[in-house]
Amino acid sequence: MADYPAAIQELIDAFGRLPGIGPKSAQRITFHLLKADASESARLVRALSEATARVSFCSVCFNLAEGEQCMVCSDPQRDPHVLCVVEEPRDVVAVERTREFRGRYHVLGGAIDHLQGVGPEQLRVRELLARVQGEGITEVILCTNPNIEGEATALYLSRVLDVPGVTVSRIASGLPVGGDLEYADELTLGRALEGRRTVVR
Amino acid sequence: MGIYRDVGVVLRTYKLGESDRIIVLCTQGRGKVRAVAKGVRKTKSRFGGRLEPGSHVLVQMYEGRELDIVSQAELVETLPELRTGLDRLGRCAAILEAVDQVSQEGEANAVLYDMTVGALRAVAHWDTPLVTSAFFFKLLAVEGVGVSVGACVECAAETDLVALDLASGGVRCRSHREGVAVSPEALLILQLVLGGRLAQALALPIGAATFEVDHLAHLALERHIERRLRSIHILDGS
Ligand SMILES: [Zn+2]
Ligand SMILES: [Zn+2]
Numbered sequence: 001m002a003d004y005p006a007a008i009q010e011l012i013d014a015f016g017r018l019p020g021i022g023p024k025s026a027q028r029i030t031f032h033l034l035k036a037d038a039s040e041s042a043r044l045v046r047a048l049s050e051a052t053a054r055v056s057f058c059s060v061c062f063n064l065a066e067g068e069q070c071m072v073c074s075d076p077q078r079d080p081h082v083l084c085v086v087e088e089p090r091d092v093v094a095v096e097r098t099r100e101f102r103g104r105y106h107v108l109g110g111a112i113d114h115l116q117g118v119g120p121e122q123l124r125v126r127e128l129l130a131r132v133q134g135e136g137i138t139e140v141i142l143c144t145n146p147n148i149e150g151e152a153t154a155l156y157l158s159r160v161l162d163v164p165g166v167t168v169s170r171i172a173s174g175l176p177v178g179g180d181l182e183y184a185d186e187l188t189l190g191r192a193l194e195g196r197r198t199v200v201r
Numbered sequence: 202m203g204i205y206r207d208v209g210v211v212l213r214t215y216k217l218g219e220s221d222r223i224i225v226l227c228t229q230g231r232g233k234v235r236a237v238a239k240g241v242r243k244t245k246s247r248f249g250g251r252l253e254p255g256s257h258v259l260v261q262m263y264e265g266r267e268l269d270i271v272s273q274a275e276l277v278e279t280l281p282e283l284r285t286g287l288d289r290l291g292r293c294a295a296i297l298e299a300v301d302q303v304s305q306e307g308e309a310n311a312v313l314y315d316m317t318v319g320a321l322r323a324v325a326h327w328d329t330p331l332v333t334s335a336f337f338f339k340l341l342a343v344e345g346v347g348v349s350v351g352a353c354v355e356c357a358a359e360t361d362l363v364a365l366d367l368a369s370g371g372v373r374c375r376s377h378r379e380g381v382a383v384s385p386e387a388l389l390i391l392q393l394v395l396g397g398r399l400a401q402a403l404a405l406p407i408g409a410a411t412f413e414v415d416h417l418a419h420l421a422l423e424r425h426i427e428r429r430l431r432s433i434h435i436l437d438g439s
Contacts, residue, residue, distance in 0.1 A: 020218045112435065114294030115254060115301075121433030148253045148290065155287040156436075162321045 008034070060131075062080055062107040062124055064089045079103040081138045085157065087111050091181045091193060098190035103139075106131060106144065109153075111149040112156055117148075120156060132163055141196055142170045145149060145181050158199040169196040203264045207231055208277055211256045212301040215241070219358045224252050225301060226260070229314040232303040236269040237264055248274040253282055255293050259316060282325035287436075292324045292333045294432035299337060302426040303344060312343060327403045331411055334418035335394045335402065342395070344426060346370065346425055350391045353377055364387055365417055367424050381417065386410035391417070 004012065008030060013163045057063070058070035065071070072078055072092070082103030086092055092105050093150055108123040131139060144150035154170050161168050171192040181189070190191035209228035217223050220242040226234045238252050251258055251274045262275035283293050300317050304310060320336040341347050347370070352359045354369045355377035362372045366380030372388065373379055383391070387410040393402035394414075405411070423429055 022218070113293055114432035114435055115298055117431030117435055119437070146286070147250075148255065151284050152287060152290045155290065160288065 005034065006183065024122050050173040057107075061105045062089075062109060062127070063092050063105055064108045070105075077102075081136060082141065083137050083139070084130075084141045084143050086181070087142050087150065091145075092191060094181050095193070098193060099161070101141075105143075108153070109143075111144055112152040113149045114152065120160075123153075125157070125160070128157070129160065132161060132166060139163070139167060139169065141165045142168065142199070143181070143193070146171075150181075154199070168199045170199050204261060204272070205231075205264065206259065206261045207234070208259050209256065209314065210297070210300070210321065211252055211254050212297045212304075213254050214238075214252065223268065224251065226258075227300050227304050227310075227314055227317050228260075229311050230309055232308040232310050232313075233301070233306045234262070234269060235306070236271050237265070238271040238274070245247070254297055255280075255321060257321065257419065268338075280321060280325040282323075283321065286328070288330070289324055289328065291432060291436070292330065293321060295333050295430055296320045296324065296336055297300065298430050298432045299340060299422055299426070300429075316343065317345065323403075329407050329411060330404055330415045331390070331394070331405075331407075334414045335399055337418040337422040338391070340393055341409050341421055341425055344425065347395070348372075348421060350395050365391075367421055376426070379431065381420065383417070384410060384413060387413040387417070390414045395410060 003009065011033075012030045013022075015021055015029050016023055018026075018065045021029070033044070047119070054066050055064050058065035058073055059068055060073045061070060063070040063072060065073075067074075079102050083106050084095055084101055084103055085106045085108060086095065087108050087110060089107055091105065095101050095105075106128050108125065108126070108128070110120060110123050112117055112120060131137065140157075140161055142154040146151045158168050158170070171189075207228040207230045209226035212225045212233070212288040213229055214225070215223040215321070217237060221237055221239050222241050224236050224238050226236065226267070228234050238248070240254055241248065248271070252271070257277045259275045259277050260271055262269040263272055267388075283289055296317065298312060304313055316339065319425070320332065323332045323336070338348065348365065348367065349371035350362075350365075353362060353374035354366065354371035355373060359374045362407075363375050363382045363383060364373045364378040364380045366373050367369070368380065372383065386408070390402050390405065390410055390416060419430065419433055
């Protein structure tokens with residue numbers, strides 16, 4: 001197989017490391033950009049460097065933020081007593097789309113996964129406990145994915161969130177099992193939020 | 202390319218691309234099988250929820266060049282109890298991880314399939330860590346590296362057995378002790394489990410000996426697979 005010039009191979013490799021892009025797609029994207037108008041790749045470069053420079057994690061909830069705090073945490077209209085715990089920032093987007101939730105979030109950065117060896121230590125659980133104990137939280141809604149890892153995470157959190165004066169609930173099981181929250185449609189997810197149930201410990 | 206049907210237990214899954222998963226199964230007829238399940242992470246997927254770790258399924262597959270492709274999946278049985286507690290989920294995961302480690306691709310192993318199904322049913326039925334321990338010791342026996350717990354491996358004495366020596370594959374008496382210390386209560390559990398009287402062992406109250414046996418089972422299995430079991434250590438630090 002003939003080798004590509006090093007600069008091109010580097011670009012192909014960089015795309016290939018992105019989630020959801022196989023070697024074939026990486027090549028296709030690379031050659032598309034090389035063939036396209038120079039302004040197109042310039043726009044991509046600019047968007048990428050701006051996003052990586054400006055966006056970081058919210059210092060309160062670990063959602064993506066442009067600045068110190070995310071849009072939700074810096075909004076005084078949001079109920080500071082209710083927390084919705086999700087796995088990833090994209091789940092915040094999914095819950096926001098339902099327009100059912102007026103509290104704030106806590107993004108764990110993943111889920112407990114026995115088989116991959118991901119435990120609570122690798123997630124932002126300690127930060128969650130500190131918030132629940134220090135911010136006057138009265139309700140925590142566990143909105144992890146309706147799959148086995150999300151279930152394990154919710155079971156673990158309900159165990160450690162045994163704090164007086166705090167109600168812990170889990171989104172209703174109306175969500176199809178095995179899926180990712182981000183693919184749930186707004187209506188189903190909204191109903192699941194509304195139908196949340198207090199966790200029995 | 203052929204189509205085939207088989208029953209199996211989903212051992213683990215990996216995310217693939219945007220919404221697919223690679224499913225690893227312990228099947229009855231083909232040993233360990235890796236297959237692609239397309240679109241299963243979308244909540245509207247027809248069979249996403251049936252292909253989670255621990256699911257016991259009847260699958261229809263297309264043979265692929267590298268990976269087979271799942272075209273249909275039906276649940277053979279559901280064990281909702283498995284999801285009722287973190288401990289049960291952990292036991293379930295430990296069993297799946299162990300089976301994943303010992304099973305081979307392209308090598309039928311109906312015994313392993315039967316044992317896995319049985320172990321998951323046991324996890325659902327009995328809320329004790331002994332279910333996993335018993336499975337591990339049985340698995341080692343089937344693998345040909347079982348431990349003998351009836352008599353000292355050195356002198357065949359049947360009394361005053363005080364240690365388990367994994368290197369020589371059995372228990373040892375006080376005069377020949379080597380390996381890990383074993384309490385009389387834990388030894389009794391081991392003898393019940395390996396002597397085919399599992400129900401009797403499971404009926405014992407959970408106590409220090411249960412956790413001792415649990416620990417011994419982990420040591421024995423990890424020694425055999427030559428690596429640590431991820432699933433049993435994730436809650437260690439908390
Ligand atoms: Zn925030
Ligand atoms: Zn001896």
